[in-house]
Amino acid sequence: MRSSLVVVGAGPRGTGLLERIAANALELYAGDGLDIHLVDPWPPGPGRIWRAAQSPLLWMNSHAEDVTMFTDDTVDMAGPVREGPTLHQWAGLPGRTFTDRRVQGSYLRWVYDEAVAALPAGVTVHHHRRRALRVGGPREGRQQVWLEGRPRPLLADLVVLALGHLDAEPDDEQARLAAYARDHGLVHLPPDFTADSDLSALRAGDPVVVRGFGLAFVDLMVLLTEGRGGRHEQDTYVPSGREPVLYVGSRRGVPYHSKIGYDLTGERPPLPRFLGADAIGALPATGGPDGVDGAGFRGWGSVPPGSGGGEGGGGGGGLWPLVEKELGFAHYHRLFTAHPERTAMVWARFEEAYADGGPDERRDLVAAAVPDPADRLDLAALDRPLHGVRYDTPDDFQAALRGRIEADLRRRHDPAHSADLGLFLGLLSVYGQLTRLGDIGPWWHGFFSSLASGPPGPRLRQMLALSRAGVLRFVGADMRVTAEDGVFRASSETVPGAVVEARALVEARLPEPTVRRTRDPLLRALYAEGAAETPDGLLRVDRADGRILDRAGRPHPRRFALGPFTDGRTPGAFTRPRTGGPAFRQNDATARAVLTFLRAPGPRPGPAAVPGAGSAAAPASAPHVVG
Numbered sequence: 001m002r003s004s005l006v007v008v009g010a011g012p013r014g015t016g017l018l019e020r021i022a023a024n025a026l027e028l029y030a031g032d033g034l035d036i037h038l039v040d041p042w043p044p045g046p047g048r049i050w051r052a053a054q055s056p057l058l059w060m061n062s063h064a065e066d067v068t069m070f071t072d073d074t075v076d077m078a079g080p081v082r083e084g085p086t087l088h089q090w091a092g093l094p095g096r097t098f099t100d101r102r103v104q105g106s107y108l109r110w111v112y113d114e115a116v117a118a119l120p121a122g123v124t125v126h127h128h129r130r131r132a133l134r135v136g137g138p139r140e141g142r143q144q145v146w147l148e149g150r151p152r153p154l155l156a157d158l159v160v161l162a163l164g165h166l167d168a169e170p171d172d173e174q175a176r177l178a179a180y181a182r183d184h185g186l187v188h189l190p191p192d193f194t195a196d197s198d199l200s201a202l203r204a205g206d207p208v209v210v211r212g213f214g215l216a217f218v219d220l221m222v223l224l225t226e227g228r229g230g231r232h233e234q235d236t237y238v239p240s241g242r243e244p245v246l247y248v249g250s251r252r253g254v255p256y257h258s259k260i261g262y263d264l265t266g267e268r269p270p271l272p273r274f275l276g277a278d279a280i281g282a283l284p285a286t287g288g289p290d291g292v293d294g295a296g297f298r299g300w301g302s303v304p305p306g307s308g309g310g311e312g313g314g315g316g317g318g319l320w321p322l323v324e325k326e327l328g329f330a331h332y333h334r335l336f337t338a339h340p341e342r343t344a345m346v347w348a349r350f351e352e353a354y355a356d357g358g359p360d361e362r363r364d365l366v367a368a369a370v371p372d373p374a375d376r377l378d379l380a381a382l383d384r385p386l387h388g389v390r391y392d393t394p395d396d397f398q399a400a401l402r403g404r405i406e407a408d409l410r411r412r413h414d415p416a417h418s419a420d421l422g423l424f425l426g427l428l429s430v431y432g433q434l435t436r437l438g439d440i441g442p443w444w445h446g447f448f449s450s451l452a453s454g455p456p457g458p459r460l461r462q463m464l465a466l467s468r469a470g471v472l473r474f475v476g477a478d479m480r481v482t483a484e485d486g487v488f489r490a491s492s493e494t495v496p497g498a499v500v501e502a503r504a505l506v507e508a509r510l511p512e513p514t515v516r517r518t519r520d521p522l523l524r525a526l527y528a529e530g531a532a533e534t535p536d537g538l539l540r541v542d543r544a545d546g547r548i549l550d551r552a553g554r555p556h557p558r559r560f561a562l563g564p565f566t567d568g569r570t571p572g573a574f575t576r577p578r579t580g581g582p583a584f585r586q587n588d589a590t591a592r593a594v595l596t597f598l599r600a601p602g603p604r605p606g607p608a609a610v611p612g613a614g615s616a617a618a619p620a621s622a623p624h625v626v627g
Contacts, residue, residue, distance in 0.1 A: 002033040003598045006145045006154050008132040008522065009162035010040035011047020012573035013563045015112045016069060016583060017162055018125070020591035022118035023071075024079045028595035033122040037154050039132045039147060045112035046105030047164060054195045056100045057222050061215055061259065061455050064088030065095030066576040067104065069111045075581045076277070077588035084114070086577055096261075098456040128154075134525045135159055135559065143558055158594055160546075161561040164573075165193070167519040168511035177505065180483040187504035188488075191511040194219035202504055204228075204242045209490045209500060211481055212508030213250035218455045218463075220508050221246065225466060237465040246472050247500045248508075249479025249492055251446075253386045254404060255463065256454030260421050261413035269333040269422050271429035274355075275326040280436045283319060319440070321359065323430055324379060328362065329354065330426025331377040335370065335419040345369040375419065383447055386477040386494055394473070394498045401474045402467055405460055413457060425579070427452040431571050432582040439538050439567035453571065475500060513565040515539050523565065538567040545593040546586060557597075560590050 007014050018036070042048045060067065070084030071077070087107050088095045116125050130147040137143035144153035170178060174190050181188035187201045187208075194216050202208050202224060210217060226232070229240030272279075332354065336347040343350070345368070353365050370376050380387075385404070391397040411417045427448055434440060466472035476494025483489075490500040514537025515527040527533060532540040532551045539561055540549040546562050547555035562583075563569065570583040 002035055003031050004035045004037065004142075004154070004156045005158050005160070005594060005598065006037045006039060006132075006143070006156040007160045007162055008039045008145070009047070009164055009563070010038040010044035010112075010127060011042065011049065011162070011164045012045075012069070012108055013164060013583070013587075014038060014040070014047075014160075014162035015045050015108060015115060016573055016587045017160060017562065017591055019069065019082065019111065019115040019118075020079060020584075020587040021595065022115050022120075023082045024588070024591050024595055025120050025123065027080075028592060029120070029123075029599050031122075031599055034124070034598060036119075036123065036125045037128060037145075037156070038125060039128045039130060039145065039154075041129050041131055043105075043109065044127050045109035047108075049165065049193070050101050050105035050108055052102050052105055054101060055223065055227060056102060057226050058101050058195060058219055059098045059456060059459070060101055060104055061098070061218075061453065061459075062576070063095060063259070064091065064093045064097045064099050067107075067574055068577045069108065069574050071581065071584050071588070072578055074578045075584045075588070077585050079588040079592060082118075084111070098259075098458065132522045134522050137558070139557055157558065157598060159559050160590065160594065161522070161548075161559070162563055163520060163523065163561075163565055164563055165510055166513055166523070166565055167192075168514060169517040169519060171512070171517065174507070177481075177483055177488075181505070184483075184486045185503075186483075186486075186488065189504075189506040191507045191509045193510065194223065194508070197506075199223060202244045202506070204244060206244045206504060207500060207502040208244045208246050208504040208506060209475075209481060209488050209502045210246050210248040210506045210508050211250065211479060211490075213248055213252065213255050214449060214509065215256070215453070215455060216510060217248060217255075217508040218459050220506060221463065221466065221472065222459075225462075225471060230471075232462055232465055235461065235465055237462070237469040237471065239469060239471060243471050244504070245470070246466075247475050247490060247502065248472065249475030249477070249490060251478060252384060252450065253474070253477030253479065253492065253494055254401065255460065256450045258409050258412040258454055258457045258460050260424060261457050262415040262418070262421075264418075264421055264425075265338075265415070267333075267337045269330040269425055271326070271330060271426060272433055273326060273329045275322045275430055275433050277433070277436065279322055280433055283437070319437075323434075324359070325354075325362070326430055327379065327423060327426045328366075328377050330429070331419045331423045332366070332370070334422025335375055338418050339375075339416065342372060342375055343369055344371055377419075377423065382451060384477070389477075389494060391495050394495050397476060397495050398467060398474055402464055405464055409457055409460055424452050428571070428576065428579045432580045432585075435568055435570050435582045435586070436543055438540070438543055439534050439536060439569060441536060445569075448571065473500075481505065513538060513569075515565065518565070526559075534567045538569065539565055541566045541568050543568060544589065546590040547593070560594070562586055562590060 038044055042051055065086055065088040067087040071081045072083060073081055090107050091103055093099060128147060130149055133146045133148055135143055135145050143156045143159050145156055145159060146153045170190055178188050189197055225243050228242040230243060231238050336343050336350060350369050354362055357365060366376055391400060431448055475490050476492025479490055479492045481488060481490050487501045487503060488505045515523050515533045516537055518524055530550045532549045534540055541561050542549060542555040546560040548559045548561050549555055568586060573583050575581040
């Protein structure tokens with residue numbers, strides 16, 4: 001009997017897993033044949049997010065040279081390195097291009113085709129353009145994967161869930177707001193993928209409150225301005241007259257920092273330095289099957305800045321002090337090695353004192369060795385830039401925030417401030433190490449995204465032009481939204497007393513990836529049957545190889561999961577070259593576990609109670625079959 005693997009999700013994560021299966025198969029798999037069933041209604045490779053059928057106005061937020069689906073020797077994995085082209089090399093684009101998402105989708109399709117072609121003889125890939133509805137079967141027997149519109153299940157020796165980002169049912173607040181909107185004839189757009197949102201109800205000239213200032217907001221901004229016929233002429237926006245007026249706010253009250261606009265030259269910070277695998281392994285256990293508590297970093301020593309428990313940086317052991325020390329090391333390494341004229345101490349002396357000192361000693365060290373406060377790393381200020389800042393009028397705040405955005409653009413495109421690039425590399429390294437712990441709560445993901453996953457510089461320049469044109473208005477930090485008197489109201493202590501009223505509210509963010517509220521029936525069924533979740537609602541997986549854990553902490557021998565709905569989530573399914581690629585590390589570990597299991601000799605019992613169930617084997621000469 002041929003072995004069978006079902007992978008639910010054929011987007012970038014499923015494609016990355018397939019690439020690692022192909023890379024490891026020569027060493028680990030010697031079976032008689034293997035059918036790999038990819039289940040996804042969207043095209044294999046790009047999947048839903050990177051599909052061709054979306055607006056060309058929607059860009060990637062990374063330079064083309066900073067996107068790869070291929071491993072290199074910086075990835076901490078047991079499998080072989082299989083190098084390949086970055087997006088810019090493959091597409092023949094200038095390296096610093098921000099291309100549209102459809103081009104990335106074409107790259108992902110090519111990577112998928114290459115992975116299929118690299119599989120050994122006897123391994124056949126079947127793509128099923130359907131949704132998976134549920135998984136059944138005994139822990140020690142073949143699994144049944146039921147598909148929408150298919151009367152018989154696929155039989156699988158192993159199942160891997162690579163579902164990607166998922167839709168979700170509204171939480172209690174969203175449900176209340178949606179009900180209020182229905183009762184009062186208002187418009188409420190819940191968290192969603194902006195490319196899939198129906199924006200037609202947002203009328204020209206009407207005020208629209210937007211909650212969220214990250215990448216989902218940038219997409220919304222573009223679709224409601226250029227997407228409605230407006231145009232940018234250098235630094236000026238020329239409206240079409242079809243735009244609504246967007247009033248945007250968030251917890252921070254500012255947009256994410258611009259992508260850095262220059263290349264790394266000189267010495268790269270040697271990372272990880274203080275927060276590597278050994279340091280992670282020495283941290284205390286997370287406290288049982290529920291993992292880290294909902295406060296994330298709390299319980300790991302000092303809490304991070306802005307997390308609600310103080311300003312961080314205090315004494316004692318734990319996770320946050322290590323993160324803070326690692327990020328500071330990356331920042332100051334770059335400052336001292338690339339800009340020594342702005343320091344008052346040689347690097348070797350600073351590094352030794354920095355390594356040996358506690359938080360207070362390091363603070364004094366930085367004050368003595370870095371004369372200009374602008375060169376010092378202040379994580380609390382980066383996390384909450386408007387904390388305690390007040391403006392007398394909304395117009396005062398508009399001008400001030402435009403000034404902040406302009407200053408950020410200048411700094412992020414000036415290599416004289418390349419300590420920011422050191423911090424960026426430190427953030428990537430820390431994120432890669434934190435994935436070894438499982439999920440540590442939402443604060444870290446937002447902090448990382450605001451500093452390391454912001455929009456292209458041209459998008460922020462467009463934001464400035466829209467603000468000057470009056471199409472975009474800033475509300476402030478910790479924006480409060482209420483539904484009362486037949487309207488939505490938004491306010492912020494950044495501008496005390498100022499209130500915006502609107503008949504439309506848009507939640508500009510992705511749905512929360514919780515297993516209880518997901519609209520994915522397969523994941524909901526797994527949870528109902530006993531799969532474990534974190535306090536923040538993510539699916540718990542074994543950090544060694546991605547096996548799904550039950551509520552007793554037992555890994556399922558035949559079910560795996562990878563992606564943002566798990567507590568092993570990473571910054572993305574693809575990554576910047578030579579930055580360790582935590583998703584690649586996870587893909588490799590899961591691929592090797594899968595192949596090791598499937599090569600084991602012996603019969604593979606199937607559930608005889610399902611008549612006609614089975615895997616439609618295809619001849620080895622047809623490596624890719626669409627079903």
